[in-house]
Amino acid sequence: MLGALVASHAAATVLPIVPFPASVEAATGAPVRLATGARILVPRGDVSALRTARWLASLARQSRGLGLAPTTRGGASARVVLRRRAGPADSEAYDLTVAHGQIVISASSDAGLLYGAVTLWQLMSAEEGRGPVSLAPVHVADQPRFAWRGMLLDSARHFQSPGFIERALDWMALHKLNVLQWHLTDDQGWRLPIAGYPRLTGVGAWRIPASVGAPPRDPRTGRPPLYGGVYAPGEIRAIVAHARARNITIVPEIEMPGHAVAALLAYPELSAGPPPPRSVQSDWGILPYAYGVDEHVFAFLDQVLGQVIALFPSRIIAIGGDEVPLDIWKASPAVQARMKALGIADETGLQNYFIRRIEAYLAAHGRRAIGWEEILKGGPLPPGAIVASWQGAASALTAARAGHDVVIAIAPTLYFDNRQGVLPSEPPGRGTVVSLKNVYELDPGAPPLPAPGPVSAASPPAAAFSSADRAHILGLQGNMWSEHIRTDDRMAMMMFPRAAAVAEAGWTPQSERAWPDFLARMPAEFARFRSVGLAEDSSVFAVEIAAEPAGAAAARITLANQTGYGQIRYSLTGAEPDAASPVYSEPWSVPLPSRIAAASFDGSRRISPVVRESLDAQSIRRRVSQQLDLCPGGLPLGLEGSAPAGQPRAVMLVEVMNLCWMWRDVDLAGVRGVKLEVGAIPFNLQIGADLARIVRRPSTHSGMEMQVRLDGCEGELLTALPLGPARPGLSELSAALPPRPGRHSLCFAVAGDSTDPIWGLNAVQLVAGKGS
Numbered sequence: 001m002l003g004a005l006v007a008s009h010a011a012a013t014v015l016p017i018v019p020f021p022a023s024v025e026a027a028t029g030a031p032v033r034l035a036t037g038a039r040i041l042v043p044r045g046d047v048s049a050l051r052t053a054r055w056l057a058s059l060a061r062q063s064r065g066l067g068l069a070p071t072t073r074g075g076a077s078a079r080v081v082l083r084r085r086a087g088p089a090d091s092e093a094y095d096l097t098v099a100h101g102q103i104v105i106s107a108s109s110d111a112g113l114l115y116g117a118v119t120l121w122q123l124m125s126a127e128e129g130r131g132p133v134s135l136a137p138v139h140v141a142d143q144p145r146f147a148w149r150g151m152l153l154d155s156a157r158h159f160q161s162p163g164f165i166e167r168a169l170d171w172m173a174l175h176k177l178n179v180l181q182w183h184l185t186d187d188q189g190w191r192l193p194i195a196g197y198p199r200l201t202g203v204g205a206w207r208i209p210a211s212v213g214a215p216p217r218d219p220r221t222g223r224p225p226l227y228g229g230v231y232a233p234g235e236i237r238a239i240v241a242h243a244r245a246r247n248i249t250i251v252p253e254i255e256m257p258g259h260a261v262a263a264l265l266a267y268p269e270l271s272a273g274p275p276p277p278r279s280v281q282s283d284w285g286i287l288p289y290a291y292g293v294d295e296h297v298f299a300f301l302d303q304v305l306g307q308v309i310a311l312f313p314s315r316i317i318a319i320g321g322d323e324v325p326l327d328i329w330k331a332s333p334a335v336q337a338r339m340k341a342l343g344i345a346d347e348t349g350l351q352n353y354f355i356r357r358i359e360a361y362l363a364a365h366g367r368r369a370i371g372w373e374e375i376l377k378g379g380p381l382p383p384g385a386i387v388a389s390w391q392g393a394a395s396a397l398t399a400a401r402a403g404h405d406v407v408i409a410i411a412p413t414l415y416f417d418n419r420q421g422v423l424p425s426e427p428p429g430r431g432t433v434v435s436l437k438n439v440y441e442l443d444p445g446a447p448p449l450p451a452p453g454p455v456s457a458a459s460p461p462a463a464a465f466s467s468a469d470r471a472h473i474l475g476l477q478g479n480m481w482s483e484h485i486r487t488d489d490r491m492a493m494m495m496f497p498r499a500a501a502v503a504e505a506g507w508t509p510q511s512e513r514a515w516p517d518f519l520a521r522m523p524a525e526f527a528r529f530r531s532v533g534l535a536e537d538s539s540v541f542a543v544e545i546a547a548e549p550a551g552a553a554a555a556r557i558t559l560a561n562q563t564g565y566g567q568i569r570y571s572l573t574g575a576e577p578d579a580a581s582p583v584y585s586e587p588w589s590v591p592l593p594s595r596i597a598a599a600s601f602d603g604s605r606r607i608s609p610v611v612r613e614s615l616d617a618q619s620i621r622r623r624v625s626q627q628l629d630l631c632p633g634g635l636p637l638g639l640e641g642s643a644p645a646g647q648p649r650a651v652m653l654v655e656v657m658n659l660c661w662m663w664r665d666v667d668l669a670g671v672r673g674v675k676l677e678v679g680a681i682p683f684n685l686q687i688g689a690d691l692a693r694i695v696r697r698p699s700t701h702s703g704m705e706m707q708v709r710l711d712g713c714e715g716e717l718l719t720a721l722p723l724g725p726a727r728p729g730l731s732e733l734s735a736a737l738p739p740r741p742g743r744h745s746l747c748f749a750v751a752g753d754s755t756d757p758i759w760g761l762n763a764v765q766l767v768a769g770k771g772s
Contacts, residue, residue: 015138016524017122018500019176019507020517022145027099027137034060034079034103034124035132036067041078048110049082051245056080056117059174063121063531065130079103080120082113092178092247093143096120098135111247115142115176122174125528128605146444148407148475149506150179151499153491154482156186156255156262157284159229164488166242171496171534173246175503180243181251181318181370181477184231187261187280187287191231192252192311194304197267201230204262207281210684212642212726212757236311244313251370252308253318256301257291257354258325264289270297272335273328284483285686288325293338293354302361309365316386319358321371324351352378359385370407373399386474390414393447397465400472408444408476414502416494417481419638421539421562424626427490428651431636435562436522436540439501440515444476478502484639489535496536500525519565523607541600541608543568547620549667550589555620559584561600566607570598574612579604592616621671621766623663625653628764631713631749633657633695635687641679641760642728650679650730652760656687658695660713660749661761669741672769674719675734676706676748676761680726683756697751704752704759706733710740713747723750726757734767 015024040056042049053070060066071078080103087093087108094107094116105116119140124133151172153160160168169180184191190204206228208215215224231239243250261276268275272292280287291297308317326347329335335350344350351374359369359382369375370386373395383403389396389410396406412418418434419426446465465473478499485491504518519540526536541561550556559568569581574595584598593616600608613619630636633655640649697713699705704723710716718740721733750759 015123016126016521017119018518018521018525019504020512020521021119021140021142022509022512023141025139025141027097027139029099029137030101031134031136032079032098032101032103033132033134034066034068036065038066038068038079039074039077040068040070040080040082041074042070042072042082043084044072046082046084049084049113052110052114052117053080053082055114056121059121059532060124062533063125063528064133066124066132081105082117084108084113091143092176093141094119096140096142097138098123099137099139103135111178114173114247118174118176122524122528125531126524128527144176144507145509146473146475146506148179148477149177149503150181150251150407150475150477151177151495151502152181152183152253152409152477152479152481154183154186154480155191155231156183156189156482158482158486159189159191160482160488160491162231162235162239164491165239167533168492168495169239169243169246169248170532171492171529172248172499174529174532175500176507177499177503178247179249179251179475179477181253183253183255183318183481185253185255185262186259187289188282188284189228190262190266191229192236192308193230193233194307196303197300199266200263203266205230208278210282210682212680212682212728216645233311240312249314249316250312251314251316251318252312253320254301254304254308255320256358257293257321257351258286258289258323259320260291261287261289264291267300270300273332280686283684283686286323286325286688287686288328288688290325290328291354292332293329293335293350298357301358305358305361306365309362309367315366316368316370317362318370318388319355319362319375321351321355321375322373322390324374326351346378348378350378352381355385356381376402376404388477389447390479393449396447396473397449397469400465400469403472405472405474407474408442408447409479410442410447411479413438413442414476414478415481416478416498417483417485420494420498420537421542422626423539423542423544424624424651425542426537426539426626426638426651427493428484428486428638428640429494430484431630431638431653431655434498436498436501437515437519437563439478439498440504440513440518442476442505443510444473444505445470445510475506476502484637486640492534493537496529496534497522497525497540519563523566523602523605526607527605538609541565543598543600543608543611545596545598545611545613547613547615549617549620549669553592553617554589555592555594555615556587556589557596557615558587559598561608566600566602568598569601570596572596576610577601578606590615592620617768618765621768622763624763625661625761628653628661628663628748628761630655631658631660631662631695631747635690639681639758639760641681641730641762644728647729650677650760650762652679652681652762654681654758654760656685656758657690657693659759660695660747661764662713663746663748663764665743666746666766667743668737668739668766670768671737671766672739673734673736673767674708675732675765675767676721677730677732677763677765678706678723679730679760679762680728680757681760683758691755694755696753696755697749699752704750704754706759706761707747707749707751708735708737709747709749711745713749715747718746720751723752723759730762
């Protein structure tokens with residue numbers, strides 16, 4: 001049974017609800033017990049309330065094995081009552097009262113009843129276990145802080161299955177998130193059919209994946225297999241209906257005028273310049289192609305948007321507007337002639353003209369446009385346009401003061417293609433660590449502004465957000481870009497639990513938010529979501545085992561987790577640690593060989609997976625790329641290497657702009673050699689002028705090599721290992737090292753003139769000599 005509640009935010013650890021409610025007060029009376037057969041009473045004829053009751057019953061069955069029974073009869077004997085009250089039909093507020101033998105959820109709207117049911121399910125699943133549950137008396141009065149509590153799902157770069165999207169909508173609703181911005185078109189793919197333009201999906205939805213060397217070929221056809229996918233209209237309608245049932249608005253995004261390669265490959269006449277080659281469709285980055293600005297281009301976009309409006313009831317349509325490659329407009333005689341005819345002075349003015357044309361079409365059809373912050377360039381926009389601020393809060397302030405509503409979507413904090421932790425188990429993605437705490441500490445009502453520059457009377461520094469500015473902030477959005485995230489499972493891991501931090505930032509009053517309280521609610525959050533099929537990323541509590549030599553036949557062990565929450569318990573027998581296992585307190589030495597198993601605990605509850613390692617003289621001198629430091633560069637990525645068909649691909653952490661890795665402060669006593677696992681990764685990155693900034697080190701021979709240097713990447717060259725021809729899979733390189741006793745840093749650096757492929761370092765194994 002849940003413990004007694006107190007009428008303050010300190011109830012957070014006893015009431016493990018995410019997002020935390022606006023108001024929680026203890027109630028009087030006996031606990032209310034829910035068991036199989038308990039009835040959920042809904043108003044007769046209330047279809048939406050009945051749907052919510054059935055979902056609540058389904059959640060109770062999955063998480064606790066309880067069979068609750070929705071009904072429209074027998075109010076006095078019902079344990080749960082869903083009740084309508086007077087109020088706005090679009091309100092998301094609800095009240096939940098546990099007292100006097102009943103649980104009553106009251107709301108004026110479908111959304112309020114749904115969110116009240118979600119809170120009840122969270123109370124029911126606060127403690128692990130199956131069977132009946134008793135709930136302490138409590139009164140929750142709840143409503144959201146912001147109207148827009150969203151996630152972006154990028155289905156253009158990698159296609160997610162319709163089933164996954166529906167499950168993701170369920171998981172969003174269980175966090176009280178209410179907007180899914182669905183990124184359906186981009187350079188790499190066009191995912192929805194448009195009547196009259198069959199090549200958009202016939203050509204634009206499919207690409208040849210980047211590969212090392214020649215792409216593999218399908219033995220049946222002799223051609224490279226294509227990668228991609230299309231959502232059929234019926235699938236889109238089903239997803240939209242599922243979202244509506246979960247109080248989620250799907251905001252479709254059709255990218256323009258840039259990020260349009262998929263469409264331009266299908267219909268080259270839409271291009272501002274020469275059509276793109278098919279090969280660039282599998283590249284990531286800012287591709288130098290864009291729509292033209294003639295009337296036939298706008299006629300095409302009007303047709304597309306008209307059909308999008310027919311499929312999606314959202315009053316808001318996303319139009320992209322970001323990272324427009326203006327040079328292609330500058331180089332196009334047709335575009336320059338069009339600019340002259342329109343009296344437009346420069347390409348940023350033309351960008352403004354383009355966005356205004358599209359915004360006017362949407363407004364004429366009762367819709368509002370939302371675009372990334374670049375839509376502010378080149379001139380004013382109608383005040384109905386919404387701005388998604390992603391490069392920093394300064395654009396949010398600019399937009400608000402120009403009268404635009406704003407969605408906070410700031411990178412890197414709200415870009416969830418960044419990894420969540422440093423463990424080797426993290427999925428591929430951007431190499432910057434954006435932890436759960438990083439996301440939680442963002443306040444969308446007061447996003448951080450850059451430090452002011454020199455103050456002058458003519459241009460004073462920007463002030464903080466005023467109350468009038470904050471009134472334009474609709475909310476915030478986590479963004480699941482998918483360049484490096486191929487699978488549905490990885491997508492779920494990268495979304496959650498950071499989506500829970502987005503949910504609380506968007507729902508809970510800022511005065512009621514505190515990281516320690518939120519963290520204390522995470523163990524229950526993880527457990528309940530496992531019960532409904534969501535395997536959230538475990539980096540918050542997962543144990544990292546660090547081992548290094550401690551004498552001739554021993555290892556010094558350090559255990560830690562990312563947040564320092566709970567207790568780390570371990571076993572040296574290889575058995576799974578439990579609540580009676582020793583608690584880790586400080587580094588200690590163990591004899592070699594040893595087996596260690598460790599996990600984080602919150603009291604008697606295990607809150608992380610069990611991690612196991614077999615330690616011997618070799619393993620303690622091995623590091624994978626995620627355990628090494630990257631050299632400075634500015635583009636860290638966790639990339640998958642290539643692999644022969646049917647074999648797993650290694651995930652390597654690389655700094656694309658400076659391919660070197662540092663193993664710091666390593667004891668080289670007795671080390672006589674090194675073995676390196678390396679892999680080739682296709683260089684399918686469009687980085688423009690930054691290509692010239694890639695660090696190129698001179699090789700000691702005519703080809704590419706991996707250099708091992710002492711005490712820095714400019715230090716003494718210990719050995720240089722030729723990399724040989726690129727091929728799928730990992731290669732092992734080995735060499736002797738000269739004796740260099742003591743503690744040093746080792747640099748492992750790629751040298752040579754070529755940047756394609758990217759050579760990744762998967763693992764380093766230091767080899768000890770005899771008697772060491």
